[in-house]
Amino acid sequence: MNSKRIIIIIGTVASSLYTFRKDLILSLVAKGFTVHAFTSESDETELTKIAQLGAIPTYYELSRGGLNPYEDLSNTISLYQKIKKVQPDIVLSYFIKPVIYGTLAATLAKVPKKIAMIEGLGFAFTEQPEGYSRKAKLIQQVQVALFKLALPLADKVIFLNPDDPIDLLKSHHIGVKKIEVLGGIGLSLKDYPYQPISLESQTRFLFIARLIREKGIFDFVEAAKLVKKIYPNAIFTVLGGIDEHAHGAMTKFQLDELVQSNIIEYPGQVNNVSEWIANSHVFVLPSYYREGVPRSTQEAMAVGRAVITTDVPGCRETVVDGVNGFLVPKWNPQALAEKMIYFIENPEQIQVMGEQSYKIAQEKFDARKVNERLLKILGV
Template sequence: MKIVLIGTVAGSLLGFRADLIKQLLLQEHQVYAFTSEYTQDDLKKIEALGAIPVTYDLNRGGLNPLSDIRATYLLSKKIKAIAPNLVFSYFAKPVIFGTLAAKIAKVPTVIGMLEGLGYTFTEQPEGLSKKTQLIKSVQVLLYKVALPQLDKIVFLNPDDPKDLLEEYSIEVKQVEVLGGIGLNLEDYPYSSIYPEQPTFIFIARLLAEKGIHDYIAAAKVVKGSYPETKFIVLGAIGKEALGALTEAELREITEANIVEYPGHVDNVPEWIAKSSVFVLPSYYREGVPRSTQEAMAIGRAVITTDVPGCRETVVDGVNGFLVEKWNPQALADKMIYFIEHPGQIEKMGYESYKIAQEKFDADKVNKRLLDILGL
């Protein structure tokens, strides 16, 4: 069979779809990997995997109807020239425009996957701005046009279909919930060695929605009672994003010894293994956060927020704790619990490891995804 995968950034395709592509090739399918943001090096890496790279134009962020219509038409021509049996698109704009292009190209089976509802569906403490509300209403309108055309729509968590399809009365043929795109667990080996000092780690872009400000506020509270506690932050500064942690703020808290910020690192699993507990106070509309899955695979207890996507990673009181969003004090209380009950760090960490083995093994997840794709 000829199978077309439509994504956006080639680096993301290589990072998160390589195992799926390998599985498809093992079944002797021909795989065409469509990307709209790429380098020549990325395209060579896709070829080295055994897939055929295809580039196309898509304005990932903007909402220009004329350029989107033109891009959809050109994309349909590229798809039609391949004449695939199946088109599988993922992320919001590829699901919308890839689906419409595949339908124009008369592809027999078209399936889309939404990995979280994203920024426009993320509740903000001060409410959504007028601009975000407008973008959201346009996005919902496009979903109403595109999603009914799909043979199946796949979500990662059970909250997203409720908050999108039910909330906006979008009729679709079939809904599947995958439960996370999974990890190659060999890359995240279990570690039962913990640091002497309680060490908490946050891994995400340093955005308000990812909970960086709540993490820092909680760290200050904990440091007041337990000054030896360590707080590590890994992630890039979101310079353009509203409410992101600024370089000046980061410098201030590192100089005050509130957090340790090593900058860009290539050995994230080693940093997780050097920590006691993983913390992600995100209120972003995640699918199922990958960083949390990585920490769980390595065997770390988790403190995260009781919001869609994040709540899929924690059984409260078993492998960690779910806390209310926008509540640094609740976060600090759970951190202090681990400091005062150090035996729970390893106990809950091992429970995380067991959950990751069961739910987030890429082999198992990809078998389920192949089943959903009818392959």
């Protein structure tokens, strides 16, 4: 009989498993675990990368969008069968749908320890300036009902920030056995080394995110217009993909118009993100999307850049207001512009606050430290 301990990590696309769970998988393998990485994508290149970490990649069916109960039930039964075949000691699920269906399937398979990690509450819990849309309200109602079914079955529920358990569990009266707050998934700091700042050039503000309004792209643009009326040489760079299928997304026409009018520069999606961060002075993310803790902000902090972001769940975990940057109200381009102007008029603070960002990143977002905390939560 094989006495080696077995863990299944259930995620979504293989690239996410490799990018965000690489260090965790390596740590578990080093501790003698057999690691099965369940992914809802069958991209052979990405699956090979996972296998090279020492894990066993396994494809499973997951309907990432939509609300088809019959399809979800069928997929849950299939997932149960795959888990039962492996007979793991631990199942760790992350992201909303894997948490719900992975926890249910693991319970059916009588897995001894079930851990659910919720990395942000997502679209359904993202309030718009005009309130929640009918679609968001419907999805939220369905998700809450499913969470009430699944989360009490988990031995521990992990959140990345302290606001999410309040807004999900307390507000909707969901009882769970134990709550843990991890404080971000972290990143490999060697991939984002500290870079000294040159203050000789015009002040550069950098935005990195999908070009959808929830991530704050339109607020960033409006703030840039306000700043340019006073400081026309300030530079505003946008990195991120166009997602025209998303509601409220920036269109290619709007983007081209902004570039042609010299409001922003847009090199598109790039592979050398750390270099673009290093060439900027201040990182700006006016997001109001319900994510755990934004990775792009962590990357900018690791490189040593001051941050302006919104005072909302997740984002507020990255900034100590007035120390490594500023927190501004959501949906407020005027307040955003005022903080941008502060950095233009007080360039020495770019250096001072950037160094503080670096220190905070070293303490809070080093993947090695985060994984140590996560392994302790897993009890391994």
